[in-house]
Amino acid sequence: MSNKSSYLFILFAVLIAFVVFSSEKEYFSLLREPMKLSLPKGFPTPAYNFQKNKLNAKVFNLGRQLFYDPILSADGSISCGSCHQQIAAFAHIDHALSHGIYGKIGKRNVPALQNLIWNTSYMWDGGVNNLEVQPINPITNPIEMNESLAHVVQKLNASVKYKTLFFKAYNDSLINSERLLKALAQFTGLLISADAKYDRVMAKADTFTTQEQQGFQLYKVKCANCHPAPLFTDNSMRNNGLPIDTALHDDGRATITHQSGDKNKFRVPSLRNCEMTYPYMHDGRFRKLKEVIAHYNNQSKMERNYDRSINKIGTLTAEEQQALVLFLKTLTDKTFLYDRRFADPNNQ
């Protein structure tokens, strides 16, 4: 009898611990009204706040439905989630260049979607200035979803499902592009990754192995200039020295500004979850992290106007390169990659 009650006690304690533990990792709750975002410890003030797009579980849910619905594409064949997969931190695993409608291939590698509210610009060329208007690009791009925003609004208005979801979210049945885009922004804006092993080590709840620790020291000296913690990007546009791909001829930032000094500059991506976001670089030319490190390790082969802060890297030994890869893998955040609130609602 006493044995049974002690089992019960242990079970209860485990449950309590689980609740306390999991609530610590939650930056928002869909069950609490009003919905509130608590930023991960040590993260800076976000560039996008939800002041004019009040967080609400029903709007978030609408955004999630839209994100996974091919209704956004011209022929109903692809959704945002087709190319932005949760297991890859919402990048496209194993695809170098983005795939679009009718099997078309795009010009750039699908970027991860994580910690977007801290971005000061969006897209590889930084051409987009606000999280809310970013989705207009894939929706209207002829080799991505090839749809018009007006027609998407029309299709949503004709859908009983969305009439209901918009009504639930906004308390009236108006469906317009502003509401569509704001709902998407609630979903994508809450894709927050800040619970990797690295974060737990920083919070003194875990420890690095010797090699991870060595990699961390190297990261701080060699990589943190452009990829500073906790976001692991400084949000800047830089030329990372990749030799120009003559088939793609992508001028990067210069396609936006038409300034020759911006040629071959691209947004510095975050290193978070990089174990899962392969292949790498704006054109997906590297399949493995060690190839990326090998690129930075050999400045003599770089495009001549490469960002000179790369010189800090100098030359890494094989052992150092391996340690660096092991450190980068501590940035993998399984809490984020398996958070059911971000999963396809149709597969649950």
Place this chain on the structure above:
Amino acid sequence: MHRFLKLSAFTGAIGLLVVFYSFYLIKRPIRSNLRINIIHLVGNRELKLDSVTYHNGLNQAYTVSKFKYYLSNFELINSNHQAIPLGEYFLIDEEDPASKKIAIKNLPSGVYTGISFLIGVDSLHNCSGAQSGALDPINGMFWAWHTGYIFFKLEGKSTASKQAGGNFEWHIGGYQEPVNCIRKVNLNFKQKKSSSLDIDLDLVADINNLFTNPKVIDLANFSSVTGVEKATTIADQYSQLFYLR
């Protein structure tokens, strides 16, 4: 005696009320409206889309198929030279006659000597994310890949154009230096206007001005202006486009 006091107190109170009410009537702000009738001309004639061939300052023949632009951030200038902001965003489209009659309700009271407004959309509203109404991106006046509104569109055909099909196309936008195409227009009224009455204005845009003032525009060199290059040149032209009739 007692009754007399009571009566005079009563009439006094009524009298005071009457006095206060008449003060209120005099001081009460009268809510009048600003109504602007926008007129699109080419020279002396009303603009006709597609069907009429016009000639610019270099005698180059052209037709107009689209004429569409933003006017925003209206201000009235009072007799103390202060600008009284009225706000508002309007998308004017030759194809949509209703869009050429705009109104701003409930004017602040005052005597006004002129009006100002922006051609385009202020920088803040180019960075404000998803918006509706005049600023809804479905209106076809929004660049998705390089976020920002297209302030001004003029499209048509010209024998001078070097584009396919003889088309010419001006899509002008950009809210940041060095490509800032927002232009402020200041226009004086011929006579002072009081907000005690509705203010009615005829605002004229003469497309001929686009080709002649301040520069003479050669459609051979300006047949396609849709990005960063040459945009500010066209913006300077449209800054001189409007006048009050």
